[in-house]
Amino acid sequence: MRVAIIDDEPLAVRLLRQYTDRHADLECVGAYTNPIDGLAAVQEELPDLLLLDIQMADLNGLHLARLIRGRVPVIFTTAYDTHALAGFELDAVDYLLKPIAYDRFCQAIDKVSRRGSPAARKISLPAAPRPYIFIKSGNKTLRVAVDTIRYGSSAGDYLMLYLDDGDRVMTLENLGDLLERLPVAEFCRIHRSHFVRLDKIDYVERRRVVVGENWLPVSKGYLADFTARINDNS
Structure with a gap:
């Protein structure tokens, strides 16, 4: 072999x-x-x-x-x-x-x-991921439904999650660490500071992703993986 x-x-x-x-x-x-x-x-x-x-x-x-x-x-x-x-x-x-x-x-x-x-x-798989995660935000620990997360963006020490209802959740959790708690098949990192849920993307134009009225850049380092993910779902 x-x-x-x-x-x-x-x-x-x-x-x-x-x-x-x-x-x-x-x-x-x-x-x-x-x-x-x-x-x-x-x-x-x-x-x-x-x-x-x-x-x-x-x-x-x-x-x-x-x-x-x-x-x-x-x-x-x-x-x-x-x-x-x-x-x-x-x-x-x-x-x-x-x-x-x-x-x-x-x-x-x-x-x-x-x-x-x-x-x-016939591999014994781990338990399916929960439909929600708990996120520490300020003095609170919030329960956030995974399917309501549209995208996340980090700035400095903070990570902001943008949700379907227009709400935002700010946390000190590292972007990479949070992604590891989310279903890998549903979310994709597109930049060192941004990730997106694939089924929330409205369209892709050049090297940017459009979600509603917001757009996020796709950096060169993540472009190949993002393109492959998009092609897998075409």
Whole structure:
């Protein structure tokens, strides 16, 4: 099995290379600490399996996985268990939590080998996300229905959520951290300071998204992922 590795931590790459070298059925055909370079190589070579970190500086692993979805099986490797549901929504074969033990690594590889059979596809998924989230705003903790969130924009230390009824919710929560609590299939980050719910978009014009009377810029770093998401829903 031809395996590629993308992880921006050199020590993590070294460990996964040791594991692939140790496993008799695996051949490492590429290991990348730069996710942009790794994405280009994977799209060209199409290995049999990708071992992919999620939390990376230049390109989030979840975004990268969407770009190759259906073409290369993915096993996510990450230090954060909060990403598990998003990984399974992207049809990941498995989800390895760092530090990764070799026997757990082998179990994940066995899943890839067995995946051709219907029985192997019966993965026990985490519970479905709640239709609401709790957000701390000032001295209050507010319950916000997920399907009422139109988009979010950050400025300085603050993040503002814009809702269907015209209300706004201001919070100190980090934009990236909040996105991890939202359904990955429904929301998309389009800029370091903006995210949008896909089904709230009225239209896209050049490199901006229009939601009602408001428009949001799509930055170059998020353009490829956003375009792929839009095409998937066309």
